[in-house]
Amino acid sequence: MVHVSVIGCGHMGGALVRGLSAANHRVTACDVDESALEDLSGVADGTTTDLEAAASAPIVVLAVGPDIAGEVLAGLGLDPDQTVVSVAAGVSTSVLESTTDAAVVRMMPNLAAEYGEMAAAVTPEPTGDVAAVLADLGTVVTIEEDQMDLATAINGSGPAFVFYLIGAMQQAGIEGGLDSDDAAALAAQTFKGAAEIALQSDESVDELIDAVATEGGTTIEGMEVLWDSDVEDVLGEAVTAAEERSAEITAEVGEE
Ligand SMILES: NC(=O)C1=CN([C@@H]2O[C@H](COP(=O)(O)OP(=O)(O)OC[C@H]3O[C@@H](n4cnc5c(N)ncnc54)[C@H](O)[C@@H]3O)[C@@H](O)[C@H]2O)C=CC1
Ligand SMILES: O=C(O)[C@@H]1CCC=N1
Missing domain, CATH: 1.10.3730.10 (ProC C-terminal domain-like)
Known part of the structure; x- marks a missing residue:
C-alpha cells in the first residue's frame, strides 16, 4: 500500500481516486471545489480542500486543467524525494520539471483507471513504487515525450x-x-x-x-x-x- 494524493478530483482525478482505492492504496483526494469531493468521501482515505495537506504524499497525482497545472504544481512546494505524476494534456515534462523539485512523470491515462482497465502512456519510464502503483490501474506503456500528443489522442481521448x-x-x-x-x-x-x-x-x-x-x-x-x-x-x-x-x-x- 502506497500513499498517493490526487489533486484535482474532476472526471479524470475522480476515476484515479476510485481506481487507486480499489487497488488498496492509501488515497488522499484534494480539490478546491468541495462538491468534487462529496462522492469521494466514502472512497478515499481522506478528502481535503487544503493543497498543502495533500502535498506530503510520496506520490502526488496532478489532475487539474492544463492551464493551471504549472501554477498549482509550483504552489505545492514538493521535495526531490517525492514524485509528481501529471496527467495534464499538453503540459510537457520540461515545463513540469522547471516548476518543481520533485521527480516528474508525465502520464496520459484514461477514464478506465476507475476499473483498473486504464490504457496509459508515460514518459519517462516510472520505477519502484510509482511503476507499481500505475500498473495497478491498468496497462502502462512508456513512450517518448514527442509521442505524447499522439497518445493523448489515441488513449486519452x-x-x-x-x-x-x-x-x-x-x-x-x-x-x-x-x-x-x-x-x-x-x-x-x-x-x-x-x-x-x-x-x-x-x-x-x-x-x-x-x-x-x-x-x-x-x-x-x-x-x-x-x-x-x-x-x-x-x-x-x-x-x-x-x-x-x-x-x-x-x-x-x-x-x-
Ligand atoms: N477527462 C479525461 O478523460 C482525461 C483528462 N485528462 C487530464 O486531466 C485533467 C483534468 O481533466 P478533467 O478531469 O476532464 O477536468 P475536470 O474539469 O472534470 O476536473 C478538474 C478538477 O480540478 C479542480 N481544480 C481546479 N483548480 C484546482 C486547484 N487549484 N487545486 C485543486 N483542484 C483544482 C476542479 O475543481 C475540478 O474538480 C486535465 O489536465 C486533462 O487534460 C487526461 C486524460 C483523460
Ligand atoms: O479532452 C481532453 O483535453 C482530455 C485529455 C484527453 C482526454 N480528455
Whole structure:
C-alpha cells in the first residue's frame, strides 16, 4: 500500500481516486471545489480542500486543467524525494520539471483507471513504487515525450471516440426494433468482448475479422460496406484533430 494524493478530483482525478482505492492504496483526494469531493468521501482515505495537506504524499497525482497545472504544481512546494505524476494534456515534462523539485512523470491515462482497465502512456519510464502503483490501474506503456500528443489522442481521448461508435451500434439496434437497454448492453459488451479478443489473441486484426466472417455468411456483407466507406479515414482525422489540439495546448501553456 502506497500513499498517493490526487489533486484535482474532476472526471479524470475522480476515476484515479476510485481506481487507486480499489487497488488498496492509501488515497488522499484534494480539490478546491468541495462538491468534487462529496462522492469521494466514502472512497478515499481522506478528502481535503487544503493543497498543502495533500502535498506530503510520496506520490502526488496532478489532475487539474492544463492551464493551471504549472501554477498549482509550483504552489505545492514538493521535495526531490517525492514524485509528481501529471496527467495534464499538453503540459510537457520540461515545463513540469522547471516548476518543481520533485521527480516528474508525465502520464496520459484514461477514464478506465476507475476499473483498473486504464490504457496509459508515460514518459519517462516510472520505477519502484510509482511503476507499481500505475500498473495497478491498468496497462502502462512508456513512450517518448514527442509521442505524447499522439497518445493523448489515441488513449486519452480514445474512450470518447469508442463511446461514439458504441452509440452508433446501439442506435442501429434501437432503430431495428431492439429495446434500448438491450441494445445498449449488446453494443457495449460486444466492444468489450472484441477488445478482450484483440488483447488476448496473437492474430492480426485482419485475421480476427476473417474469424468472425463465416464463408457465405452475414459479417462479410457488413464488412464490404465498411471497407467501401471512408470510416477508416474519418477515424484517422479525429485522432489527428485531437493530436493537433494537444500540441496547441503545449504552445499555449509554454507561452504563459
Ligand atoms: N477527462 C479525461 O478523460 C482525461 C483528462 N485528462 C487530464 O486531466 C485533467 C483534468 O481533466 P478533467 O478531469 O476532464 O477536468 P475536470 O474539469 O472534470 O476536473 C478538474 C478538477 O480540478 C479542480 N481544480 C481546479 N483548480 C484546482 C486547484 N487549484 N487545486 C485543486 N483542484 C483544482 C476542479 O475543481 C475540478 O474538480 C486535465 O489536465 C486533462 O487534460 C487526461 C486524460 C483523460
Ligand atoms: O479532452 C481532453 O483535453 C482530455 C485529455 C484527453 C482526454 N480528455
